[in-house]
Amino acid sequence: MTREVQAPLVTVEVDDQRVEIPEASTLLQAIRAAGKDVPTLCYHPVLEPIGVCRVCVVEVEGSRTLVPACIRRVEPGMRVRTETPRVELSRRMVVELLQTSVDTSLAPDVQRYAAEYGARPERWQPFAREGFRTRRAPKVDNDLYVRDLDRCILCYRCVRACGEEGQSSFAIAVAGRGLGARIDPGFDLPLPDSACVFCGNCLAVCPTEALVPKTQFEMRRAGTWDERRQQVVTTTCPYCGVGCKLNLHVQDNRIVKVTAPLEDPITRGFLCVKGRFGWTYVHAGTASGPGSEAEPSTPAGTL
Amino acid sequence: MSAIPFRGWGVELQRLEHVPPPTPEEQQALGRVWGHLRPEERVGRRDLLLPALWAVQEARGWISYPAAAAICRELGLPLADVYGVASFYALLATEPRPRRMIHLCDDIVCMLRGAEALAQILHRHLGDPLEVPAHGETYGQRSLPDGTKSPEGSLPRVGWSRSPCLGQCERGAAALVGESMLLGLTPESLGERVRAWLRGEEGPAEATLPPTHLGWKGEGTPLLLARCGRISPTSLEDYRALGGYQGLQRALAIGPEATIQEVERSGLIGRGGAAFPTGRKWALAAREAPPRYVVCNADESEPGTFKDRVLLEKDPFSVIEGLTIAGYAVGAERGYIYVRGEYPEAYRTVVQALEAARAAGYLGSRILGTHFSFDIEVRRGAGAYVCGEETALFNSIEGFRGEPRNRPPFPTQVGLFRRPTAINNVETLACVPPVLARGGEWYAHLGTERSKGTKLVCVSGHVARPGVYEVPFGVPVRTVVEDLAGGVPAGGRVQAVLCGGAAGTFLLPEELDTPLAVEALQAVGAALGSGALVVFDERTDLWAVVERIARFFRDESCGQCVPCRVGTQRQLELVEELRRGGGRADPHLRGLLEELAQVMRDASICGLGQLAANAVLSSLRFLGRMP
Known part of the structure; x- marks a missing residue:
């Protein structure tokens, strides 16, 4: 028989609704326990919160500034407001600032919040210089994934997944400063020359397709990537004895991507290079298509 | 400390071992950083990263891939992290650049002294300025070794870049070159020097330095300036002869709790x-579990501010004594002084003073025969305004990128090396010895109700005698600007005074009778901030000043949070747009700026973003009215 140790409860008020929640919980947990929600971008359920994107800000009574819900711990008697005009202004602006500085067209969360908060990035267009400029070419330096840094919103999720909270490779970090900050393996090394082990856990947590499997990148370019035509099939990884659960994303009866379910207690969504990328043999020797080793889906030389 | 730094270390080490070794010069420089540490003791000493990066930067003029890889191998750090830290700082280069770099200050005070003309001279001789590394587009590939040719191959002898305020406002225009500061620059003197350097000569000897005016007025003064200029800064005898170390003696006699009470009684605020109460800060840190740390924040980088530099250069023992008392009160065995990278002179002075204090038994084990053991390490910043934010400063000392942390937890709970920490400004610590020596009650009768004691004010810009002035709180701004600093020279008029640096606000001529005190300035929507007053006469193009301030924040944002990273860029663009339109109020642009300002203030992680719109917004009060 196991005996659960109950953490003492703390009472907080979320939009006038009282919530009892274990101490050391975050405001985000309290808000969700109250049946409400706030937008999040840098927050990821399997990673420690870092509170940098600032889209989850809420009003806390007595606080001079707004407070990031993802990282702030509850305190007894805290009164939280999640939907005030001040909060909404900040969220809308954060989304606009992202939209005006990087390409968020493949970032579904940013798109959703933009619609929800009525973001109008175009009002910055007439005079904004940085961000509305020619795109830099995506970095294609290996066969497994592509870095399209003009889509990067600097949520640090990939850095954390690569580091001690995931793979422990520490192959990438944030380099530079301010608007010049970027994800970098060090001296702008090509990934095969870096500490990267190609587990792909960085792309698993990327919310914007700044890091994207090469198959998906190529199919997007060819106009054949279509999530509405995709099914997810759950199976077990065939490689080693751990038996990680895999989600095969299948389009037109062909595997186009492999992920792992976040809820799985063994993987928490993380895989190794074999599980994530070692599936092309399934289609070896069959008719050409996305992922076929025999014939790439885009003609060589277009990238 | 574990011999295996992190789980993926084996893979990373294998790779790093294939990187060619650094040059002998780089290796020697690193050897000096490791000192007596055996190889296995270096692993895990991430706090040695910034000193190591400085060492190789100075040895070669930039941080090469082989040198970075060597640092990784010694400290057990991944390359991506080391590069991430190196590329964060403006004074460190991660690709080849000329050995001699001229960092020309073109900030708000030096621009009044012809910084643009100086920039043109440099441009004529040296071509385009090198971008601050953080804002370049792509780098790195060029610096990768191919083992055959030197990446420095075709580099010119001399290069230059624009720099934010170098803290030499009273004797600008200024430029930082290696370990020395060029002061009082004119186009002629700079041109002559650069031509000499290009010929491979050392250039003319230093002309007479423009003076730093020191002065005081009012009850209790001079307190902080009492010794400045009267003693040899690194002479412990001189310091003691003028009352030095009496504060520490008193503290050691009354015990840590009573020391904190004395500081609380004095009403000393940061x-x-x-402006946080110092005694309360110490009490909060002291009640947490040991080990605890005390830190002196000498990363003075607020444009227009140079009082900490003057204290460190002219009376370093007062700061060292203050930090020692803080260590005693808080129960710390180790303190750090984090000196801004652009202050080579202050750094040297502090290092010498610490050696003298240690030799005389004022630092080290069992200080003055008591059971109190305490020592101080100096660390050097490398060009990042944001590291003056206390949690960013901790990260910088610890060898991480100088990014501020979310709070709570506060530094008194989770500070340096994740331990309880009391961090105080240079001037605050210099106030501590007299508070102890003469008593908190005596100190508390100086100043005003909520602002106790005396204050150092840095006055620069269009005044006859720019310098550091000490006054009791409550003295009107006008007294400092006109009586002490001599007012606008040659019959000019004040157009505006920027109070508190780039993060501060503009005061208009009719507001100059506001007393210099936290509460009085608050009442007119201003803040004392770091204690900088930059005076602009009626001929100054204030739009240029405001635009420079906006650029300052854009350049200095760490990039961590969205409101500041992108917001400071958008603010700069809005200011440029408003200025192009002659400043006449475009309600659409102004509305956008006000919205942006509110979001930066509300949603940024740290004070940099929260205050980045202060000066800009306060300028709109009057700039829009101008014809």
Whole structure:
């Protein structure tokens, strides 16, 4: 028989609704326990919160500034407001600032919040210089994934997944400063020359397709990537004895991507290079298509 | 400390071992950083990263891939992290650049002294300025070794870049070159020097330095300036002869609790800008579990501010004594002084003074025969305004990128090396010895109700005698600007005074009778901040000043949070747009700026973003009215 140790409860008020929640919980947990929600971008359920994107800000009574819900711990008697005009202004602006500085067209969360908060990035267009400029070419330096840094919103999720909270490779970090900050393996090394082990856990947590499997990148370019035509099939990884659960994303009866379910207690969504990328043999020797080793889906030389 | 730094270390080490070794010069420089540490003791000493990066930067003029890889191998750090830290700082280069770099200050005070003309001279001789590394587009590939040719191959002898305020406002225009500061620059003197350097000569000897005016007025003064200029800064005898170390003696006699009570009684509030009660800060840190740390924040980088530099250069023992008392009160065995990278002179002075204090038994084990053991390490910043934010400063000392942390937890709970820490500004710590020596009650009768004691004010810009002035709180701004600093020279008029640096606000001529005190300035929507007053006469193009301030924040944002990273860029663009339109109020642009300002203030992680719109917004009060 196991005996659960109950953490003492703390009472907080979320939009006038009282919530009892274990101490050391975050405001985000309290808000969700109250049946409400706030937008999040840098927050990821399997990673420690870092509170940098600032889209989850809420009003806390007595606080001079707004407070990031993802990282702030509850305190007894805290009164939280999640939907005030001040909060909404900040969220809308954060989304606009992202939209005006990087390409968020493949970032579904940013798109959703933009619609929800009525973001109008175009009002910055007439005079904004940085961000509305020619795109830099995506970095294609290996066969497994592509870095399209003009889509990067600097949520640090990939850095954390690569580091001690995931793979422990520490192959990438944030380099530079301010608007010049970027994800970098060090001296702008090509990934095969870096500490990267190609587990792909960085792309698993990327919310914007700044890091994207090469198959998906190529199919997007060819106009054949279509999530509405995709099914997810759950199976077990065939490689080693751990038996990680895999989600095969299948389009037109062909595997186009492999992920792992976040809820799985063994993987928490993380895989190794074999599980994530070692599936092309399934289609070896069959008719050409996305992922076929025999014939790439885009003609060589277009990238 | 574990011999295996992190789980993926084996893979990373294998790779790093294939990187060619650094040059002998780089290796020697690193050897000096490791000192007596055996190889296995270096692993895990991430706090040695910034000193190591400085060492190789100075040895070669930039941080090469082989040198970075060597640092990784010694400290057990991944390359991506080391590069991430190196590329964060403006004074460190991660690709080849000329050995001799001229960092020309073109900030708000030096621009009044012809910084643009100086920039043109440099441009004529040296071509385009090198971008601050953080804002370049792509780098790195060029610096990768191919083993055959030197990446420095075709580099010119001399290069230049624009720099934010170098803290030499009273004797600008200024430029930082290696370990020395060029002061009082004119186009002629700079041109002559650069031509000499290009010929491979050392250039003319230093002309007479423009003076730093020191002065005081009012009850209790001079207190902090009492010794400045009267003693040899690194002479412990001089310091003691003028009352030095009496404060520490008293503290050691009355015990740590009573020391904190004495400081609380004095009403001393922090001089770094936030005005937090010092005694309360110490009490909060002291009640947490040991080990605890005390830190002196000498990363003075607020444009227009140079009082901490003057204290460190002219009376370093007062700061060292203050930090020692803080260590005693808080129960710390180790303190750090984090000196801004652009202050080579202050750094040297502090290092010498610490050696003297240690030799005389004022630092080290069993200080003055008591059971109190305490020592101080100096660390050097490398060009990042944001590291003056206390949690960013901790990260910088610890060898991480100088990114501020979310709070809570506060530094008194989770500070340096994740331990309880009391961090104080240079001037605050210099106030501590007299508070102890003469008693908190005596100190508390100086100043005003909520602002106790005396304050150092840095006056620069269009005044006859720019310098550091000490006054009791409550003295009107006008007294400092006109009586002490001599007012606008040659019959000019004040157009505006920027109070508190780039993060501060503009005061108009009719507001100059406001007393210099936290509460009085608050009442007119201003703040004392770091204690900088930059005076602009009626001929100054204030739009240029405001635009420079906006650029300052854009350049200095760490990039961590969206409101500041992108917001400071958008603010700069809005200011440029408003200025192009002659400043006449475009309600659409102004509305956008006000919205942006509110979001930066509300949603940024740290004070940099929260205050980045202060000066800009306060300028709109009057700039829009101008014809």
